[in-house]
Amino acid sequence: MKATAKTPTRRDRRQPPRRILIVNGTKVWCDALSSRISRYPGLQVCGEALGEQAGLAMVGRLRPSLLLTEIVRAQDLGFIREVHRQHRRLPILVLSFSDEEAYAPLALQAGARGYLMKGVDGDTLVKGIRKALNGQMVLSPFMRRRLGRHGH
């Protein structure tokens, strides 16, 4: 049976929920992501940060299972790089308005495990979160085809 975002895996039923930290500069997006993600079994939003400094501190304090962040400007790649440097094993998923053709490869280079555009729906996002938690790379089908051709 194909796993969907809604179906909890055996792991979800057995294990405590996986904890997601949201770092997003826009309050309403923090609220929206938090209220959507919490509806899915096995996932819990453990914190929200509006800024990168607060985000970095919360990663250290809350020890989330996954960091969900965004890229607004090129400088935001520095945040991903820094989190990845300090917390090598933490999966970082980027959900961003910024063009995936330009930013997805840069985000992966900086240490992110995946990149999705903000147009995705909740199911796609949560499927991405679960994949990233399982150690898989998360990209849109378009970017998968594009990067696949270059041998990534």
Add this chain to the structure above:
Amino acid sequence: MSQKRKTEQARRRKTVLLVDRHALMRRAAASWINHCPGLEVCGTASGTAQAFRAVKRFHPDVVVSEIMQPQDLGFIRELHRRQPGLRILVFSMWEQAQYGAQARAAGASGYVMKEAGGATLVRNICSVLRGRPNGSAGTPKRA
């Protein structure tokens, strides 16, 4: 009986049409609005053409529309031209100080920034429906 009462209750609820290009935001905002006893989302639209069709079909009490780019104010202007009585709340990425007045000139009844959270958005929808000049949560700032 109870079914009928429920329908009557639903009829008294003010209807909201949500326009936002992001599915996640539409779903989240719809659930916040539907949790508010006096409000109900009657439809959502991801783009302007769909929004015009939805306004015609659902006759909402208020349209909540995001503004991603300053050019999007053209949509507000056109919506206001077609339905002058319709209340429009602009939900924007842009500074109220900079675009609030322009949005008002285009026909918006209220302006709320995305920097505000979901609760503020819902409060502002209620204020706009009560005919307040702007959201109770934010005093109108002028450039």
